[in-house]
Amino acid sequence: MSARVRLRPTMQSDLAFVLSLERDPDNLPYITPWERIQHEAAIRFPDFRHFIIETGPDLEAGGFLILIGCRNPHQSIELKRMVVRDKHLGYGRAALRVVKKIAFDDLGAHRFWLDIKKRNTRAKGLYESEGFAYEGELREAVKVPDGFDSLVVMSMLAPEFTDRRRQARELTA
């Protein structure tokens, strides 16, 4: 059975939690933390959606994710960032399934895409197994402590999502 998660809009009062997760040494190698003011803008700006991932039996704040391009005329929406606190419990996969449904069903995405650092094999494995296709790489695009890492771009298109739903691999409409 998949882990239980729920997404709700992030509030100002959640930002201390969000900032602490971003700065957690477990997550820092994989993301570029934002300033508080960037998160505040992402909460308010209509092109963005900022969600808290509620996890566990009591559905407490257990992570967050950010979408960009929700009003994009090209219907190309980016999963900018997803972080969960308690890893390997299936929360990341469950949240990804919910956010795919939001992107395609509610926000009308034609393309849902993301980039990840190449060294982030855990996230890459998750996105691949959830149907995201490898598009290519931005070579050595980000600085890391031991040099540069490349960004891997992955995406899913609306017809692919529909196919997966037909195969019962996505949440129902």
Ligand SMILES: CC(C)(COP(=O)(O)OP(=O)(O)OC[C@H]1O[C@@H](n2cnc3c(N)ncnc32)[C@H](O)[C@@H]1OP(=O)(O)O)[C@@H](O)C(=O)NCCC(=O)NCCS
């Ligand atoms: C990436 C992240 C969101 C995944 O969430 P999670 O709850 O830990 O992941 P899940 O428990 O749902 O596992 C998802 C899949 O990841 C893959 N995975 C997990 N650990 C892995 C590892 N060490 N190596 C390779 N793949 C791994 C597996 O495919 C796993 O699926 P399975 O165990 O069901 O076969 C989470 O680890 C995280 O917050 N990481 C730090 C931030 C980050 O890298 N975000 C993504 C880029 S913005």
